[in-house]
Amino acid sequence: MLSPRISRMKERHLNTIPCITAERLVLQTEAYKKFAGDAVPIFRAKVVRYIMERMTTLILDDELIVGTATNAYRGASLHPEFQSSSWYTSDIDEFSTRKKDPYYISPEDKKTILETLPYWEGKSMEDLADQVMPAHIKELEKDDIICVGLENGVCGETTPDHDKIMELGLRGYMDECRRNIDAHLPQTREEQEKVDFWNACIIQCEGLITYAHRMAEEAERKASQCEKSDPERAKELRLIAENCRVVPENPPQTFYPFLCVLFVLLVILGIVPKMGGIKKAYERVATTGQLWPESSNMQNQGDELGEVMGAITDNSKKEEREVEPHLWTFIVPMLVVIVSALWLDDILYGVTLGIAVCFVTYLPTRVMSLSSFCDACYKGLEDMLFIAVVLVTSLFYRDSINLVGLPHYLIKIAGPYMNAVWLPAIAFILIGLVCFATGNIWSVPAVCTPIILPLAVSTGASIPLTLGAIISAACFGAQACFYSDVTLLSASACRINNVDYAVAQLPYIGIVTAISFVLYVIAGFAMA
Secondary structure, eight states, X not given: OOOHHHHHHHHHHHHSOOEEOSHHHHHHHHHHHHHTTSOHHHHHHHHHHHHHHHSOOOOOTTOSSOOOSSSSTTEEOOOTTTSOHHHHHHHGGGTTTOSSSOOBOOHHHHHHHHHHGGGGTTTSHHHHHHHHSOHHHHHHHHTTSOOOTTSSSOTTTTOOOHHHHHXXXXXXXXXXXXXXXXXXXXXXXXXXXXXXXXHHHHHHHHHHHHHHHHHHHHHHHHHHHXXXXXXXXXXXXXXXXXXXHHTTTSOOOOSHHHHHHHHHHHHHHTSSOOOHHHHHHHHHHHHHOOSSOGGXXXXXXXXXXXXXXXXXXXXXXXXXXXXXXXXXXXXXXXXXXXXXXHHHTOHHHHHHHHHHHHHHHHTTTTSSOHHHHHHHHHHHHHHHHHHHHHHHHXXXXXXXXXXXXXXXXXXXXXXXXOOTTTHHHHHHHHHHHHHHHHOOTTHHHHHHHHHHHHHHHHHTOOHHHHHHHHHHHXXXXXHHOTTSHHHHHHHHHHTSOHHHHHHHHHHHHHHHHHHHHHHHHHHHHHHO
């Protein structure tokens, strides 16, 4: 059943006719004229900042998460930098009367649009594509035989690095860009392009922060207007203003990841004692010398180390090496993997090049023979097969959980108990348990965030604290789940059964989770 707030918002959405406004077109045209001549990335970033600094700030009744693309509810903008302005001019009278997707345009906006569009003649991507497109391709497209992709759009126009922003916040990302700029002295065209890109990122982030602060000012203005008539809404608006000033610039307040790192250090130093499976493993090695439990023998079949430690026995004759391997035989391939993965932005390419380097260095130096090298590659694929099977199976399980609506159901059950104090702690436990049970550490937080954030605003809970609780819950689920990709890959690297690995770390995860829960409760009281 919909709440009264959601019912009112739904009614407004259904009863509002979409419209086209001229504001963004005018601001973009002014910016294009003002910043023409700058390096392309900086030019585009300045255009965005110019628009963010001047576009209308609109906060509607009942809204808890604010921000609109235009100066009107259900408003749309024209984008003549992509679409040919001639199409807008020829079809503008039909936008409001066409049968499919009609858009209303006020007489004032229509007049402004027609006065502004002449500047864009011949400047759009579509116009530029038309100039270079071969004549026979134009004929085929005109007759609807083919459709030219990306003629009026760009590839990669919506690929933001959300993980980076969530980790650092916009202000932290700007600081990272400044450090990159300080570390580079542009002496080549490629280096200058990097510096221009980082400067563009800074400029665009400044625009987004400015827009968020302007939204905060609008929320405070509306709060002062309804202070007497609707004090509850005024309280919501002041919380919206606070969140607009804090959330975009700063990273979420997470406890669990920080405590995990701290706990690892404390265990290494011996301050936190060995417990559970870890304690048993140390005792087994001390008494028998065997590195893994009997249940993990399958992961070590045919392994030379396993034969030495007595976990398995292979009496077959070993191929004697003529040359003993040196440290460089490990360092060089690993450096190739790291550098190529960072340079090509793809770990698969990095690993492939690393294997190729091993091949061209190991065989000529007789560190490995061709047969032993092929055997090692085969063994690597064999080790990964189990991981692939479990991951594919977990994907089926994940999708089934999403289809039955488990996250929505659990949030609905816990909803009556959520208030400003307890919401972050409840969100941490609730989402963490779902991630743990399903191994679904990406889509569960993505599904729950749009539900929980409005609850945080309406209850007065801290938005950064709530976001931090959601991220911490995903980290908990990734670590604790017996069949998550994190557990499977870590267990495979340690050459032990994934169940043995997960059980061994559960005591530590349980302690960190309990401390994180208490800290979220304390922070909830302090920040409510």
